[in-house]
Amino acid sequence: ETGVTQSPTHLIKTRGQQVTLRCSSQSGHNTVSWYQQALGQGPQFIFQYYREEENGRGNFPPRFSGLQFPNYSSELNVNALELDDSALYLCASSLYIRPTDTQYFGPGTRLTVL
Amino acid sequence: AQSVTQPDIHITVSEGASLELRCNYSYGATPYLFWYVQSPGQGLQLLLKYFSGDTLVQGIKGFEAEFKRSQSSFNLRKPSVHWSDAAEYFCAVLISNDYKLSFGAGTTVTVRA
Numbered sequence: 001e002t003g004v005t006q007s008p009t010h011l012i013k014t015r016g017q018q019v020t021l022r023c024s025s026q027s028g029h030n031t032v033s034w035y036q037q038a039l040g041q042g043p044q045f046i047f048q049y050y051r052e053e054e055n056g057r058g059n060f061p062p063r064f065s066g067l068q069f070p071n072y073s074s075e076l077n078v079n080a081l082e083l084d085d086s087a088l089y090l091c092a093s094s095l096y097i098r099p100t101d102t103q104y105f106g107p108g109t110r111l112t113v114l
Numbered sequence: 115a116q117s118v119t120q121p122d123i124h125i126t127v128s129e130g131a132s133l134e135l136r137c138n139y140s141y142g143a144t145p146y147l148f149w150y151v152q153s154p155g156q157g158l159q160l161l162l163k164y165f166s167g168d169t170l171v172q173g174i175k176g177f178e179a180e181f182k183r184s185q186s187s188f189n190l191r192k193p194s195v196h197w198s199d200a201a202e203y204f205c206a207v208l209i210s211n212d213y214k215l216s217f218g219a220g221t222t223v224t225v226r227a
Contacts, residue, residue, distance in 0.1 A: 004157070033214065042118075042204050042217030043158070056213040090157060092215075099146045099208050100165055103215060105157035 004093050004106035012112045018079045021109045025072040025093030031055070032074045033103060034066060037088040049074060050097050078111075086113045116141050118207050120218035127195050128226050135190040135221050137205030145207035147188040148215065149179055153201045161203075164188060175199070200225040 005024045013019050025032050031050045035043035045058035049068035063079040072093070078085055088110050092103035119138045127133050139145060146165050150158040162173025169181040179190045188205060205218040 035215075040219075042206075042219050043215070045214035045216070048213050058214060092158075097213055099210055099212075102160055102163070105150075105159070107155065107157040 004091060004104050006089075006091055006106040006109050008109060009107070010110045010112075012114065013081050014114050015081055015083060017081050018077065019081060019111060021076045021078075021089050021091075021111070023074045023076070023091035023093075023106055025074065025091075026104055027072055029072060029093035029095055029104075031094045031097050031101070032068055033092045033094070034074075034076045035090045035092065036060070037090060037108070038084075039087070043090055046076070048097070055097060081113045083113050086111060116209075116216070118205055118216055118218040120203075120205055120221050122221045123219070124222045124224070126224040126226060129197055130194050133190075133192045133195045133199070133223065135203050135205075135223070137188045137190065137218060139186050139188070139205075139207050141186075141207065141209060143209070144183060145209050147179075147181060148206040148208070149173065149177070149188075149190045150204045150206060150217075151175075151201050152204065152220075158204065161190070195223075195225055197225045197227070199223060 007022045033048040034046040037043040047057040048055045052068045065077045068074040088108040090108045092105045094101040094103045117140045148163045149161040164171045202220045204220045206215045
């Protein structure tokens with residue numbers, strides 16, 4: 001069983017640019033959630049996708065968007081980057097959307113916005 | 115307001131000593147409760163979780179946690195700490211009709227020889 005992987009590991013962008021982060025879920029996992037972890041803070045929920053449909057969204061603006069694909073991969077897109085978007089972005093996959101389904105986290109993508 | 119609080123930002127403990135990390139939550143009902151560990155450059159790894167039943171939960175790496183409804187707490191413990199336990203620890207909650215994990219701010223654990 002493969003774990004959750006994310007790419008790239010690190011990324012540097014400038015303010016106003018757009019970025020796409022990628023996540024590969026564990027095979028068979030129908031749910032992917034994305035979290036933003038600012039330095040020194042706990043992860044904050046961005047949104048969740050279940051079977052390619054958005055299932056819930058946290059307190060993030062529309063310039064944060066996502067996609068989930070049938071091959072268990074997913075993307076987080078951020079438009080019009082701001083300095084405060086600098087953070088570690090984590091994806092987590094789970095089998096379904098039940099609260100008892102464990103969320104397995106990837107190692108994250110460290111985004112720096114200059 | 116709903117929240118998860120980890121009162122200790124940083125704890126230093128000697129190798130072989132016991133460790134206790136505090137977590138308090140403020141929600142209307144008993145949430146599902148989790149402890150995750152994050153080592154530098156790593157993602158979050160689930161240590162243990164509580165859904166219902168026995169209030170003392172055993173996890174991986176020798177960790178345990180006790181749910182106390184009256185105190186709205188879910189404290190993590192380890193009887194004897196190893197140097198490899200140095201990491202950041204996050205308490206998280208999930209409401210039964212919700213879909214997202216809500217995390218505390220984390221506690222950084224330093225282990226001294």
